[in-house]
Amino acid sequence: MSLPVIAIDGPAASGKGTLARRVAAAYGFAHLDTGSLYRAVGVLLLRLGKDPGDADAAAKIARALKPDDTILTDPDLRGDEAAQAASQVAVVPEVRAALLDFQRGFAKHPPGDARGAVLDGRDIGTVICPDADAKLFVTASVEVRADRRLKELQERGIPAIPSDVLEDMKARDARDSQRAVAPLRPAGDAFVLDTSAMNAEEALAAAIAHIGSKTGLGTRR
Ligand SMILES: Nc1ncnc2c1ncn2[C@@H]1O[C@H](COP(=O)(O)OP(=O)(O)O)[C@@H](O)[C@H]1O
Numbered sequence: 001m002s003l004p005v006i007a008i009d010g011p012a013a014s015g016k017g018t019l020a021r022r023v024a025a026a027y028g029f030a031h032l033d034t035g036s037l038y039r040a041v042g043v044l045l046l047r048l049g050k051d052p053g054d055a056d057a058a059a060k061i062a063r064a065l066k067p068d069d070t071i072l073t074d075p076d077l078r079g080d081e082a083a084q085a086a087s088q089v090a091v092v093p094e095v096r097a098a099l100l101d102f103q104r105g106f107a108k109h110p111p112g113d114a115r116g117a118v119l120d121g122r123d124i125g126t127v128i129c130p131d132a133d134a135k136l137f138v139t140a141s142v143e144v145r146a147d148r149r150l151k152e153l154q155e156r157g158i159p160a161i162p163s164d165v166l167e168d169m170k171a172r173d174a175r176d177s178q179r180a181v182a183p184l185r186p187a188g189d190a191f192v193l194d195t196s197a198m199n200a201e202e203a204l205a206a207a208i209a210h211i212g213s214k215t216g217l218g219t220r221r
């Protein structure tokens with residue numbers, strides 16, 4: 001029997017990563033932040049001195065990526081340079097194809113003794129796990145998301161100009177939602193969760209209510 005899979009998608013800084021981690025903890029599931037795969041490909045490409053638009057080099061790196069590669073936990077992945085490079089390699093169909101097996105493998109056989117899997121990204125409910133047991137599309141206004149990202153940068157001591165953060169967010173939104181392959185959009189059967197006026201606790205409660213109604217699953221606590 002296959003283990004339950006929860007798909008969580010949404011734009012940058014919508015809170016999908018925070019929600020995915022909390023949902024995974026609540027149900028005893030393993031969590032995969034699929035954005036880190038695209039970020040890893042982008043960072044490795046930059047470290048090789050290649051252009052983030054070099055599709056052949058990006059595809060080669062994506063095909064070689066393994067679950068225990070140290071790049072997946074490298075702090076460089078969290079920077080804005082990595083985010084921009086990630087959204088550039090993410091438009092390459094060969095990169096997406098190479099990362100598909102990695103993600104489906106995790107969903108089918110989550111590590112450790114996890115009782116299921118939570119994957120967060122842009123195309124989990126539409127492409128990677130179209131048969132997921134529950135799908136959430138987390139969103140918030142672009143202004144709220146830019147403000148969250150700005151606070152995050154400030155907390156990490158990274159200087160940032162508010163108008164630049166907002167412009168970067170809009171540029172990435174446009175690239176992610178307008179690309180030809182696996183564009184960012186809610187799956188037809190996704191529950192859309194707008195967190196603009198919700199804190200992380202409220203978002204978790206709404207997600208658990210939806211997952212419970214779809215799957216009958218109960219949380220551990
Ligand atoms: N519902 C929420 N309300 C306010 N801030 C949030 C909420 N969810 C997440 N955050 C904060 O917003 C920032 C971006 O959240 P994150 O989960 O990393 O987003 P994503 O994975 O969608 O990029 C983080 O600093 C996080 O603590």
Ligand SMILES: Nc1ccn([C@@H]2O[C@H](COP(=O)(O)OP(=O)(O)O)[C@@H](O)[C@H]2O)c(=O)n1
Pocket residue numbers: 011012013014017034035036038039083086087088090120121122123124172176
């Ligand atoms: N499943 C996914 C996850 C990320 N991505 C790409 O990778 C970039 C970085 O994703 P992320 O989830 O780490 O970014 P944030 O939303 O955390 O800012 C995105 O802008 C997308 O272009 C994707 O195309 N598909």
